[in-house]
Amino acid sequence: MRPLLLNAAFYLLSGAILAGAAGTVLLRRPLYCALSLLFTLLATSGLYILLGAELAGYLQIIVYAGAVMALFILAIHMTGQDEPAKLPPLPRLLLMAAGAGAAGLFALLMLASSRFFIAFVKLAPEPYSVAEQAGLIFGRYAPQFELLSLLVLAGIAGAVLAAKKKL
Amino acid sequence: MMNFLPLTDSVPLAHIVGLGVAVFAAGAFGFLVRRNLIVLLMCVELMLNGANIVLVAFSRAPGAADPQVWVIFMFAVAAAEAGVGLALAVLIWRRLGTLDIDALKELKG
Numbered sequence: 001m002r003p004l005l006l007n008a009a010f011y012l013l014s015g016a017i018l019a020g021a022a023g024t025v026l027l028r029r030p031l032y033c034a035l036s037l038l039f040t041l042l043a044t045s046g047l048y049i050l051l052g053a054e055l056a057g058y059l060q061i062i063v064y065a066g067a068v069m070a071l072f073i074l075a076i077h078m079t080g081q082d083e084p085a086k087l088p089p090l091p092r093l094l095l096m097a098a099g100a101g102a103a104g105l106f107a108l109l110m111l112a113s114s115r116f117f118i119a120f121v122k123l124a125p126e127p128y129s130v131a132e133q134a135g136l137i138f139g140r141y142a143p144q145f146e147l148l149s150l151l152v153l154a155g156i157a158g159a160v161l162a163a164k165k166k167l
Numbered sequence: 168m169m170n171f172l173p174l175t176d177s178v179p180l181a182h183i184v185g186l187g188v189a190v191f192a193a194g195a196f197g198f199l200v201r202r203n204l205i206v207l208l209m210c211v212e213l214m215l216n217g218a219n220i221v222l223v224a225f226s227r228a229p230g231a232a233d234p235q236v237w238v239i240f241m242f243a244v245a246a247a248e249a250g251v252g253l254a255l256a257v258l259i260w261r262r263l264g265t266l267d268i269d270a271l272k273e274l275k276g
Contacts, residue, residue: 003175014182014186024194067246068249079205105195110181120180121177136233155246155250159251
């Protein structure tokens with residue numbers, strides 16, 4: 001692809017991700033928040049593929065945008081949250097404090113990583129092969145992988161125990 | 168020397184990290200101001216997503232595949248977190264009939 005197109009694709013995807021994130025945070029109906037988050041996750045998977053993290057991009061679509069978001073939308077419908085809640089508005093001071101906190105977090109994190117900022121990232125490079133990443137997962141990170149399977153098992157057991165009325 | 172918005176096939180690392188950090192900060196802001204439990208969980212997912220963007224960016228800058236493996240691990244963590252969190256949300260809704268976090272006062276002394 002021509003360099004200009006790659007560059008434009010990056011900034012378009014960035015705009016889509018930021019717009020989706022803003023929608024997730026600001027929209028009133030939980031269902032619209034969920035759809036906005038879904039949009040963000042799909043745009044992010046596009047970004048991963050553009051940055052050469054193809055496996056992560058495809059898994060993002062399958063696991064995040066597929067399974068996790070289906071779970072969210074199911075929970076929203078199950079609990080009847082598709083109407084916006086009629087709540088008193090938040091105090092202005094709280095909103096301002098939260099905004100200032102988020103802006104401070106942004107500044108702090110950017111400051112902390114700013115010494116790497118002379119680097120450039122090539123768009124659409126040759127992706128790392130699945131075999132290479134599988135070699136890492138089952139080689140250097142095998143203990144962590146096993147711990148992760150334990151975590152998921154505990155998650156399944158916990159979810160079933162928590163949601164079941166009577167055992 | 169730094170050439171912003173260049174017509175090349177690369178972008179400054181600062182832009183990608185800035186995007187990830189902005190998504191993270193947006194999620195944190197939402198976590199502080201929203202009151203629906205399910206929307207709070209969505210904001211946590213947003214924060215995880217921002218962290219993942221930064222990991223993928225750094226996996227490309229120095230050139231090691233490791234951070235992309237961590238991103239894949241993060242997917243499993245996020246899936247487990249969403250499963251347990253939503254089960255708890257359904258449980259709370261069944262007990263209290265609401266998902267408004269201001270109604271959760273049982274731990275108040």
